[in-house]
Amino acid sequence: MQTVQQHSDDTVAKDKAPAALTVHLHPDDNVAIAKTVLPENTPLTQHGGILVKSPIPAMHKLAIKAIAKGEQIRKYNQTIGIASTDILAGEHVHTHNCELGEIEVRHAFCKDVTATEYVPLPQRATFQGYRRQHTQGVGTRNFIGVLTTVNCSATVAQQIANTANQQLKTSGDYSNIDGVASFVHTTGCGMKSNGDGYETFLRVLHGYIRHPNFGGLMLVGLGCEVMQISRVLHEAGLKESDLFRSFTIQDQGGTRKAIDAGLAIVREMLPKVNLARRETVPASEIMIGLQCGGSDAFSGITANPALGAAIDILVRHGGTGILSETPEIYGAEHLLTRRAVSPQVAEKLMERLEWWKKYAQSTEELNNNPSPGNKAGGLTTILEKSLGAQAKGGTTNMIDVYKYGEPVTERGFVFMDSPGYDPVSATGQIASGANIVCFTTGRGSAFGCKPVPSIKLATNTRIFRHMHDDMDINCGGIMDGEYSVQESGAEIFKKVLSVASGEKTKSEELGYGDNEFNPWVIGATF
Numbered sequence: 001m002q003t004v005q006q007h008s009d010d011t012v013a014k015d016k017a018p019a020a021l022t023v024h025l026h027p028d029d030n031v032a033i034a035k036t037v038l039p040e041n042t043p044l045t046q047h048g049g050i051l052v053k054s055p056i057p058a059m060h061k062l063a064i065k066a067i068a069k070g071e072q073i074r075k076y077n078q079t080i081g082i083a084s085t086d087i088l089a090g091e092h093v094h095t096h097n098c099e100l101g102e103i104e105v106r107h108a109f110c111k112d113v114t115a116t117e118y119v120p121l122p123q124r125a126t127f128q129g130y131r132r133q134h135t136q137g138v139g140t141r142n143f144i145g146v147l148t149t150v151n152c153s154a155t156v157a158q159q160i161a162n163t164a165n166q167q168l169k170t171s172g173d174y175s176n177i178d179g180v181a182s183f184v185h186t187t188g189c190g191m192k193s194n195g196d197g198y199e200t201f202l203r204v205l206h207g208y209i210r211h212p213n214f215g216g217l218m219l220v221g222l223g224c225e226v227m228q229i230s231r232v233l234h235e236a237g238l239k240e241s242d243l244f245r246s247f248t249i250q251d252q253g254g255t256r257k258a259i260d261a262g263l264a265i266v267r268e269m270l271p272k273v274n275l276a277r278r279e280t281v282p283a284s285e286i287m288i289g290l291q292c293g294g295s296d297a298f299s300g301i302t303a304n305p306a307l308g309a310a311i312d313i314l315v316r317h318g319g320t321g322i323l324s325e326t327p328e329i330y331g332a333e334h335l336l337t338r339r340a341v342s343p344q345v346a347e348k349l350m351e352r353l354e355w356w357k358k359y360a361q362s363t364e365e366l367n368n369n370p371s372p373g374n375k376a377g378g379l380t381t382i383l384e385k386s387l388g389a390q391a392k393g394g395t396t397n398m399i400d401v402y403k404y405g406e407p408v409t410e411r412g413f414v415f416m417d418s419p420g421y422d423p424v425s426a427t428g429q430i431a432s433g434a435n436i437v438c439f440t441t442g443r444g445s446a447f448g449c450k451p452v453p454s455i456k457l458a459t460n461t462r463i464f465r466h467m468h469d470d471m472d473i474n475c476g477g478i479m480d481g482e483y484s485v486q487e488s489g490a491e492i493f494k495k496v497l498s499v500a501s502g503e504k505t506k507s508e509e510l511g512y513g514d515n516e517f518n519p520w521v522i523g524a525t526f
Contacts, residue, residue: 020046023301023479024064026077031061031093033075033297033378035479038062044090053090059297059378059442059460061093072103076300078332079103080384098380105334109346112338113397116412117316124317125493128278128501129285129435132212134243136407138285139212140435140500142276143451144180144269146218146262147208149232150188150225153258156249157182157220160262174274177215180266181450183208183517189225190525197523201227203405204519206236207431209244213451215273216243218265220258223250243269278502284318284411286500289429289437289452290392291324293422295370296377296442296459300388302488303440303459303475308394309489310438310496311413315396320411322434323393324418324425326356331383332390336415339398348401352417373443392440404520405431422447423518426454436496446470448512453505455495472506 021044022032032047038056043049047064056062061075067087072079082101087093119125130139144164146157161182168174191197205227209217221229229246233239240246245265252258290307292299311321323329329336333353340346370379379385399412405428408414416432418425426437426449437452439445442459444467458464461476473495477483483491499505507513 022046022062022064025075025301028077029074030063030065030067030071031073031075032064033301034058034060034062047089050090053088054092056092057378061297061378061380063087063089063091063093065089067093073098075384076387078383078387080387081381094378094380095375100381100383103331103383105331107334107337107346107350109337109343110340113341116396118318119316125283125497126280127283127286127497129281130212130215130276130278131281132215134241135212135214136210137212137287137433137435138281139215139276140286140453140502141178141213141451142176142215142273143178143213144216144218144266144273145208145211145214145451146180146182146220147205148182148184148188149205149219149221149227149229151184151186152189152222152225153220153249154182154184156255156258156262157184159259160218160220160266163259163263164266168270174270176274176276177270178451181514183450185517185519187519187521188221188227191226191521192523192526193226195523197521198226200404200522201519202232202235203403204427204431205232206238207405207407207433209236209238211430211433211435211451213435215276216269218244218262219246220262221246221248223248243272282318283314283497286314286436286496287320287322287408287434288314288496289322289324289426289434291422291426291429291437291439291447291454292328292389292392292441293439293445293447294377294441294443295374295379295385295388297379297384297388298377298459298476298479299440299442300384300391301459302478302485303442303457304388304391305485306475306478306488307392307438307440307457307492309486310492311392311394312396313489313493314496315394315412318411320408320433321393321413322408322416322429322432323390323413324416324429325389325420326352326417327360328382328389328420329386329415330356331381332386335387335390336393336398339396339413341397341399345398345400349398349415352401352403355417377442392438402432404428408432408434419520421518423449423516424520426452426516427518428520436500438492438496440475441471444470446507446512447516448505448507448510448514449516450513453499454507454512455492455499455505456507457492469510470506
């Protein structure tokens, strides 16, 4: 079974013909994708001269042969839905005539496992990163963090960070520090003190406390919450030091005293954190969280497979890519289980999907997707969206599957369970150890995720130009025939090394990242 990326390379070669108004991804597909708006009666010489029956929006699908009611609709050489009515060749294919239906997916474990051709050690890429004595991994940024255990301490944390950053701007003495960042949320109390919800949030706190992008960090609580600081420290074997401190508002004697205490800690940390210096480290220390948001029909043809090509390069250099958003690989999981290095790894992924099916039963269907913006961009069903989304993971073996926020200990391509909501998913990836995030978008997502830089990849040239201040790389040239998926992947990998070494992303320059910390809340709120 071939992957989206492999089809995309073939597509670029075909699309160099001037007459190509559509993209046809595989010979067995019965739909094609409009590269631009196609007016009614437009002849499609690429498909035997069929005429467009009604106007087709750019990035939307049209039938290139007659499709009978109940017949499978095929894209990427995979089923993306069932025709809900007879569809004529040249007709628009979308939500009005394509439904999810009952589709049987065959799962074959480990069938596509191959030997990874690693780059010889002396030839591997490097970057300039921060080696830490007190944290795990290598840092790509040098922040002081103010992390909260409960929503009640959010105001104190924010005021500590805001005041400290104002003082940093005027002092000019701490140029090696990227800033003081607060991490606030809506949970930490009104929750059970055990079970999935508690354990999930605890993993997030432990992951952020140990994250290498913090030169120093303080943990701030209220004092009476469920998520007690003493328990957080005890269960992870953490101890306070001059670069890791904790306190509660109640112990300090109230809000003003707590803010003063936090600012005093920041002042003590500043000289020590400022001493950190970048040094040459191997690219094997890079761990990328893979994200997509505001997806469109070009996502699975340009930016996602290009990011997958970059992950293939990173894996060959010994690094790690983390694919997540479990509801958004629903219907494409069979492509991932084929790449699992063992049946046990494949079963881990299937277990997470079964968990999600049960979890979703009480509220919504697992296929409650795509979003209105996705549909406007030409995506019709969750199967179509998932098949495009999984391309971010490239083509190498799937080494392991992790729970949300669980430390990623294996190097290579891995999967971490998470919701499809980008801030929640990225928060888990960072807790698991990601020190870079790569984020593909076709509609134009606005996103950042301190303490980790986020590289924005545009799926089409129009959105890259329209939102140029937000986008780091244009992958739309793949569709325009300017470069291949592999060439775009090489550009992304080069950008990752530069950003890991300190180059600011567009999201960082715009100030994003202070509001995207969003731990996954599981279970009832009491």
